[in-house]
Amino acid sequence: MSFETVKAHFExxxxxxxxxxFETSSATVEQAAATxxxxxxxxxxxxxxxxxxxxxxxxxxxxxxKIDNKKFRKTFNFKARMLSPDEVLEQTGHAIGGVCPFGxxxxxxxxxxxxxxxFDTVFPACGSTNSAIELTCDxxxxxxxxxxxxxxxxxxxxxxxxxxxxxxxxxxx
Numbered sequence: 232m233s234f235e236t237v238k239a240h241f242e243x244x245x246x247x248x249x250x251x252x253f254e255t256s257s258a259t260v261e262q263a264a265a266t267x268x269x270x271x272x273x274x275x276x277x278x279x280x281x282x283x284x285x286x287x288x289x290x291x292x293x294x295x296x297k298i299d300n301k302k303f304r305k306t307f308n309f310k311a312r313m314l315s316p317d318e319v320l321e322q323t324g325h326a327i328g329g330v331c332p333f334g335x336x337x338x339x340x341x342x343x344x345x346x347x348x349x350f351d352t353v354f355p356a357c358g359s360t361n362s363a364i365e366l367t368c369d370x371x372x373x374x375x376x377x378x379x380x381x382x383x384x385x386x387x388x389x390x391x392x393x394x395x396x397x398x399x400x401x402x403x404x
Contacts, residue, residue: 233325235359236334244374244401250357250364256329258360260294267354267363271295272387274363275347275355275371277330279314279323282307287314287322289332291355291375293346296384302382311383328360332375341377343368346387348380 234252241247257263265269274294279302282288288307288316290298303311316327324336332341332355347368354363355371366374 233329233334234362236324236336237331237362238334240334241357241364241374246364246374250362252359253361253363255278256328256360256362257356262353263356263363264294268362269354272346272366273350273353275353275366277323277332277355278399279319279330279339281312281314281318282340283309287318287337289323289341290344290381291332291338291341291347291371291377292344292384293350293353293387296344296346296387297391299383299385302385306381306383325356325358327355329362330359331356331358332371332377334358341375342379342381342383343372343375344375344384345380345382346384347371349387 234294238247253266257266260271260274263274272293272295275291276294278290280288298311300311320326322337352365352367354365357364
């Protein structure tokens with residue numbers, strides 16, 4: 232049912248036909264990247280945290296990014312505590328492996344991490360363990376009704392510097 236809710240969500244922009252369904256699982260970053268044929272960093276993973284007053288907040292980040300607890304606390308003024316699988320399903324309407332910021336069961340705050348901005352397009356899940364859609368960062372922001380871009384992740388910066396250095400060498404810089 233979660234997949235159908237997401238599909239209905241994308242009807243507002245006439246993008247429901249752009250949702251990809253796969254024969255294989257795309258439940259983890261690695262599985263999604265292999266199935267789609269992209270590097271894991273381009274998978275837009277949705278992380279669910281316990282917010283204030285039992286309201287979850289979602290952070291969508293690049294597949295190679297990890298939450299930086301200090302940055303998270305500084306940004307949101309509370310400790311990063313992930314939801315249990317049951318809480319994720321209750322708050323978002325999506326089971327682990329298909330969690331996305333679309334077609335949510337509750338009106339949750341969605342935040343996009345800047346780790347995504349280094350890509351022209353990213354691939355968030357679409358409510359099931361075998362679906363995704365390719366979106367630009369601007370489309371992701373609009374379709375998810377994101378409240379803001381945040382900088383709450385680590386681990387991806389090193390890779391982007393390495394990629395930039397390699398790209399510089401390849402172009403003769």
